[in-house]
Amino acid sequence: MAIAPPSERIWWREPIARIELIWIVIGFSWGLVMFFTMVFWHSVGEQNLSNEAYKTTPEKFQAKVTEMVEQYTVRDEAGIPVVRPPAGSDVYMLGRLWQWYPLLELEKNQSYRLHLASMDYQHGFSLQPVNLNISVHPGYDMVMTITPTDSGEFTIVCNEFCGIGHHLMIGKIFVVE
Amino acid sequence: MATIEQFRTCPTTGLKVHLAAENLIKANAVVAVVFLAVGGLFGLMVALTRWPAVHLLPADWFYLALTAHGLDVLLVWIIFFEVAILYFASAVLLNCRLAAPRVAWVAFALMLIGAVLANITVLQGQSSVMFTSYVPMPAAPNFYLSLIIFAVGALIACFVFFGTLVIAKEEKTYQGSIPLVTFGAMTAAIIAVFTLAAGAIILVPTWLWSIGYISDIDPLTYKLVWWAMGHSSQQINVSAHVAVWYAIAAIVLGAKPISEKVSRSAFLLYILFLQLASAHHLLAEPGISSEWKIFNTSYMMYLAVLGSMIHGLTVPGAIEAAQRRRGLTNGIFEWLRKAPWGNPAFAGMFLSLVMFGFLGGITGVVLGTEQLNLLMHNTLYVPGHFHGTVVAGTTLAFMSVTYLVIPLIFRRDLVLKKVAQIQPYLFGIGAGGISLFMMGAGTLGVARRHWDIGFADAVLRFEYPEVAILMLGLNGICAVLASLGGISYVVVVVGSVLFGKKMGESKLAAPVAPVTSTAGVVGEYGNAGTLKLPGTIVLVSVFMMAFILYYVVNWKYLSEIWPLR
Numbered sequence: 176m177a178i179a180p181p182s183e184r185i186w187w188r189e190p191i192a193r194i195e196l197i198w199i200v201i202g203f204s205w206g207l208v209m210f211f212t213m214v215f216w217h218s219v220g221e222q223n224l225s226n227e228a229y230k231t232t233p234e235k236f237q238a239k240v241t242e243m244v245e246q247y248t249v250r251d252e253a254g255i256p257v258v259r260p261p262a263g264s265d266v267y268m269l270g271r272l273w274q275w276y277p278l279l280e281l282e283k284n285q286s287y288r289l290h291l292a293s294m295d296y297q298h299g300f301s302l303q304p305v306n307l308n309i310s311v312h313p314g315y316d317m318v319m320t321i322t323p324t325d326s327g328e329f330t331i332v333c334n335e336f337c338g339i340g341h342h343l344m345i346g347k348i349f350v351v352e
Numbered sequence: 353m354a355t356i357e358q359f360r361t362c363p364t365t366g367l368k369v370h371l372a373a374e375n376l377i378k379a380n381a382v383v384a385v386v387f388l389a390v391g392g393l394f395g396l397m398v399a400l401t402r403w404p405a406v407h408l409l410p411a412d413w414f415y416l417a418l419t420a421h422g423l424d425v426l427l428v429w430i431i432f433f434e435v436a437i438l439y440f441a442s443a444v445l446l447n448c449r450l451a452a453p454r455v456a457w458v459a460f461a462l463m464l465i466g467a468v469l470a471n472i473t474v475l476q477g478q479s480s481v482m483f484t485s486y487v488p489m490p491a492a493p494n495f496y497l498s499l500i501i502f503a504v505g506a507l508i509a510c511f512v513f514f515g516t517l518v519i520a521k522e523e524k525t526y527q528g529s530i531p532l533v534t535f536g537a538m539t540a541a542i543i544a545v546f547t548l549a550a551g552a553i554i555l556v557p558t559w560l561w562s563i564g565y566i567s568d569i570d571p572l573t574y575k576l577v578w579w580a581m582g583h584s585s586q587q588i589n590v591s592a593h594v595a596v597w598y599a600i601a602a603i604v605l606g607a608k609p610i611s612e613k614v615s616r617s618a619f620l621l622y623i624l625f626l627q628l629a630s631a632h633h634l635l636a637e638p639g640i641s642s643e644w645k646i647f648n649t650s651y652m653m654y655l656a657v658l659g660s661m662i663h664g665l666t667v668p669g670a671i672e673a674a675q676r677r678r679g680l681t682n683g684i685f686e687w688l689r690k691a692p693w694g695n696p697a698f699a700g701m702f703l704s705l706v707m708f709g710f711l712g713g714i715t716g717v718v719l720g721t722e723q724l725n726l727l728m729h730n731t732l733y734v735p736g737h738f739h740g741t742v743v744a745g746t747t748l749a750f751m752s753v754t755y756l757v758i759p760l761i762f763r764r765d766l767v768l769k770k771v772a773q774i775q776p777y778l779f780g781i782g783a784g785g786i787s788l789f790m791m792g793a794g795t796l797g798v799a800r801r802h803w804d805i806g807f808a809d810a811v812l813r814f815e816y817p818e819v820a821i822l823m824l825g826l827n828g829i830c831a832v833l834a835s836l837g838g839i840s841y842v843v844v845v846v847g848s849v850l851f852g853k854k855m856g857e858s859k860l861a862a863p864v865a866p867v868t869s870t871a872g873v874v875g876e877y878g879n880a881g882t883l884k885l886p887g888t889i890v891l892v893s894v895f896m897m898a899f900i901l902y903y904v905v906n907w908k909y910l911s912e913i914w915p916l917r
């Protein structure tokens with residue numbers, strides 16, 4: 176029994192039961208399949224998180240954001256600027272207590288290099304209803320190329336706890352045809 | 353040196369029980385249960401707040417209660433109970449005296465002080481940082497200090513366990529190799545040492561940072577090292593509850609592992625391949641290479657997952673074999689239909705086994721897949737997944753084994769047997785439901801640790817889909833069921849310990865089948881190449897199919913979202 180020492184003293188010489196052997200082979204093979212699926216998706220899949228990131232500081236990143244806001248603001252929503260940067264350009268969005276800044280207006284089926292960084296604590300970039308979820312850290316400028324394939328209004332919820340106003344922190348991406 | 357008077361002989365098992373060990377097991381188990389009750393209450397309040405129609409707590413209390421919930425259950429309940437398991441699996445199962453009982457009491461005191469201090473600090477309100485306490489969000493210095501004190505206590509307890517193994521070997525209190533259950537407990541303790549070391553490496557600097565001795569902690573490095581503790585500690589839980597599954601199967605049914613070699617190797621896989629699994633908590637972080645993520649999350653091709661899959665076969669396989677030996681050989685499932693479902697230890701153990709695999713296991717692998725993680729990172733899917741592992745799995749397993757510990761160690765008959773009988777079902781369904789519905793809401797994008805998904809006070813508007821709100825309602829209902837199950841457990845345990853009929857030297861009553869009588873019957877099989885286990889084959893086949901299907905569905909879902917590179 177499992178609560179007593181093995182009745183076969185030399186238990187490591189026992190043969191492995193067939194059912195166990197088959198299951199181990201299945202489990203191991205499935206592990207290989209799952210491993211290669213991840214690798215495979217990097218070559219054929221369209222949804223891979225970029226590895227590109229740079230060390231930054233809140234001041235430096237804020238400067239980039241301000242520059243972009245000054246150049247490309249087209250209107251505002253509830254007092255927050257909506258920025259429409261040219262397709263293909265570098266776009267900056269910051270997370271801070273408790274706001275995503277600025278709001279973006281992007282063109283459908285165009286690609287943008289989106290930079291994300293936090294000014295203070297960690298935040299969570301949760302794009303809804305696409306359901307794309309990425310961590311945003313202070314001190315790191317993460318760059319990824321996104322291509323909106325639907326038009327409409329999309330919301331960025333913060334899904335990393337960032338203090339008492341965490342549930343107030345939302346941002347927007349408007350995708351236009 | 354222990355003298356002979358310090359032992360009693362268990363009338364049921366014939367095992368010698370070291371009285372000092374027995375008292376320590378009692379103390380650790382009792383404290384564990386108390387904190388489960390406290391933490392469970394916080395959990396209920398959290399769940400009721402997340403139910404939009406109820407929305408129980410105000411925001412500050414919600415985040416406070418959530419922090420306290422995570423700490424009290426994941427840390428305090430689980431680890432105190434694990435210490436009790438370690439002492440049981442060493443001193444009791446090996447017929448041995450416990451090494452250094454005084455040191456073990458020091459460990460107990462440190463853990464208790466840490467736990468109480470943590471609760472006080474959180475309740476003071478300046479430390480609602482969640483139990484992950486990611487920097488640079490600060491908590492009060494005592495928050496980190498209390499965790500350090502707790503961890504030191506737990507570490508000492510692990511060394512008492514190792515010391516006991518050494519003594520047992522030297523004093524030859526057992527023949528041959530240590531029992532499988534002790535082996536599983538040893539796995540847990542080895543992983544615990546690694547875990548607590550990682551905890552010290554991260555919490556000590558963070559504490560110094562909180563009192564101003566260190567100016568800056570890199571948030572990414574923090575997360576990496578924190579999860580070296582946070583994730584490994586989940587592997588402790590898995591090792592411990594798998595050991596408990598084997599123990600319950602053995603005590604209740606006289607089940608014997610199909611082969612010792614395979615079951616022990618599966619435990620070894622845990623030790624060998626979990627170290628960098630903390631990587632799967634960093635899949636959505638900036639600037640970490642995909643190669644590193646893939647290598648570490650596939651834990652060298654999922655070898656730790658393989659370990660759990662093996663136990664997923666060998667545990668029901670051992671039960672089926674034992675039942676068939678007993679003559680329940682009709683059809684594929686007579687052994688399962690006629691299993692002792694009225695025995696809470698068995699019922700809870702089997703539910704824990706099934707739910708851990710189907711709810712916790714499959715979803716954990718999916719969640720830990722580099723690209724798929726983008727779909728659910730930090731959504732309610734995450735707590736959904738781990739309520740499948742650590743609540744429906746570990747907690748239910750620990751509850752089940754308590755029903756055996758009360759007669760064996762506390763030497764009390766269970767009170768309210770009827771309540772005890774339905775308790776595993778009530779808690780199991782509740783916990784399974786919480787897990788399922790939180791995952792459902794998470795799949796729809798609902799954020800975790802979030803007070804108001806209606807965004808009533810936010811500057812901008814957003815609504816999650818209607819169905820997500822429904823999921824949160826169902827989650828609330830299941831939380832109530834789980835809490836009723838939890839309360840029943842606490843009532844039965846406390847009632848039995850205080851008022852249960854003293855068993856003295858009398859024979860052990862139901863629901864625990866006497867070990868010795870069954871041991872003789874089934875002592876010799878196992879390892880039989882000829883053994884036929886059709887029921888187990890069906891169970892694992894269904895599991896494999898569900899696994900593959902769910903995995904593929906998630907890739908399909910991922911392929912439909914915005915391209916990203």
Ligand code: HEM
Pocket residue numbers: 392393395396398399400402418419421422423425426430482483484732735739742743747786799800801802830831832834835838
């Ligand atoms: C009555 C039983 C329980 C209920 C109703 C319950 C409910 C919940 C809910 C609703 C959440 C919040 C999810 C969120 O908003 O992010 C949560 C979080 C959590 N639960 Fe439970 N739970 C229960 C038992 C347990 C047990 C027994 C454990 C551990 C053994 C556990 C571990 C956790 C942890 C670690 C968290 C995450 C806390 C955090 O995000 O910092 N729960 N629980």
Ligand SMILES: [Cu+2]
Pocket residue numbers: 270271273297298299333334335336337341344
């Ligand atoms: Cu935030």
Ligand SMILES: [Cu+2]
Pocket residue numbers: 298299333334335336337338341342344
């Ligand atoms: Cu937040």
